[in-house]
């Protein structure tokens with residue numbers, strides 16, 4: 841039987857590690873960190889967004905969680921995220937996946953999914 845993307849991500853614990861690494865990088869990335877400063881000032885909001893990102897990844901990769909956050913369009917509408925900011929976020933995701941030692945095909949699958957969300961995130 842082939843493994844699901846959820847399994848290749850290391851299930852819930854692996855996804856949590858990945859999300860923590862992504863969030864840490866977003867907070868340090870000079871291109872996008874300003875976007876996350878309001879969240880960083882309210883740790884429970886940051887945790888709620890990180891939790892939702894975990895569930896989003898878990899549900900989307902075939903795991904048992906149910907995403908209860910807002911849709912990508914609803915979440916990012918009004919932010920007017922630029923193409924440059926979107927690429928900066930993808931850079932963070934790639935660096936975080938390398939830090940978490942995900943294999944190359946898993947990294948490609950995640951990058952492909954993340955890139956496909958561009959129309960639901962950029963310039964809304």
Ligand code: HEM
Nearest residue numbers: 872875888889892893896909910915921925926929954957
């Ligand atoms: C593939 C790329 C991205 C994905 C999958 C993604 C996903 C998400 C998810 C799941 C949430 C939590 C939603 C909720 O709690 O209801 C979120 C929140 C957020 N995202 Fe993104 N995002 C992406 C790119 C970006 C980019 C490029 C920016 C800006 C530079 C951005 C800025 C934010 C901010 C500021 C929040 C917090 C909103 C709030 O709670 O007020 N995101 N994102």
